[in-house]
Amino acid sequence: MAQDVLVLGxxxxxxxxxxxxxxxxxxxxxxxxxxxxxxxxxxxxxxxRADRTDEAALAAAAEGRHWDVVYDNICYDANEARAAIRVFTGKIGRYVLTSSLSVYEAGSADMKEELVDTAALAVPAGPVDKVPYGEGKAQAEAVFFREAPFPAAAARFPIVLGPNDYTKRLQFHVDRIKSGVSFVMPNTEARICFIHEEEAADFLLWLGGIEAVGPFNAASAGKPKLRQVLGAIDRETGGQAIVLPEGPDSEGSPFGIPDHWAMDTSRAEEAGFKFRELDDWLPGLVRELAGRQN
Incomplete structure (x- = not known):
């Protein structure tokens, strides 16, 4: 059924x-x-036309409108979440927040949603001081789950990869491995997870169309060790990763993590979403990025 949808970001x-x-x-x-x-x-x-962080402008832009679903890709803390609740209450049917693997601390390759139960997380009333990215996302989830009068769900994404990734985190590794330039990665035995940009969009579309609320982990199937990821890049580029266990931050890998950092996606799978296999898309993406002139 066709719906009226608002996308922030x-x-x-x-x-x-x-x-x-x-x-x-x-x-x-x-x-x-x-x-x-x-x-x-x-x-x-x-x-x-409005700035997401300007509540007055956002409220003016939303005045007199109604949407069945709001997708919010650019909410980063409790303050922005509470502003959204004030603006959109009575104007929407469902809210879908883009959240992050960063709500979890590294240390497991099988993190389930209940490990960070944001529905039970109390956030101080009033303006909240600036906090690290992951904590901000957790607080934003908590505000929507505890305070919003409308149903809300959150997609907890890991690192999102794809040809349109403006952060160029995979490109960093492709370029350095092709060129024989070293980088710092503290633990190549750590397991990690990723999701493709197309799959992330598919997941959000799916999450907006179901009735379930709360957080959902979302990642492609496969939790490789970082050395396996680097090996795949080696194979596709013909290069050889030169990895240093320590060094200056400026030489640090964007994938550099101290321990396993990957999610269990069974909640989403049991609700009906089928994830892609990481091995089905990562090698091709590496080849595509390796062919770019930077």
Missing amino acids: GTRFFGKILVEKLLEAGHAVTILTRGTTPDPFGERVTRI
Whole structure:
């Protein structure tokens, strides 16, 4: 059934792919944008010009409107979550927050959602001081789950990879391995998980269309050790990773973690989502990135 959908953070990376998928599914899509990032959607979408962090501007833009689903890819803390609740209460049917693996501390390759039960996490009332990224995402989840009068779900994503990844975390490794340049990675035996940008968009689309609430881990099937990831890059590029166990932060791998850091995705699978195999897409993505001129 076609729905009216609002996407906050829909002009780049997997947010842009989500918008395309929503349009393909026949939904009426509105995107919130500051107007600083071009988008390819033309007249297929409605645009609200506002800064996500300016609550007054956001409230003015949302006045008199209603959406069945809101996707929020750019909420980073409790303050922004509470602002969203104030703005969207009475105007929406369901809220989907993009959250993160970073709500978990490293130390396990099988982290389940209940390990960080944000529905039971109390967040201080009033403005909350700035906190690290992962803690901010956990507090944002807690605010939506505990305080919102509308149903809310959160997608806990690991590192998202793809050709549109503006952070270039995989590109860092591809370039250095191709060029024979060393980098620092403290524990190549640590297990990690990833998700492709297309799969992240598919997951958000799915999560917006079900009734379940709360957090859902989302990652491609496969939890390789980092040395296995580097080996795959070696094979696809013809290079050889030169890994240092320690060194300056400026030489640190964006994948550098001290211990296992991967999620159990059984909750989403049991609810009906089928994840891709990591081995089905990572080698091809490495080849694509290796062919780029940087």
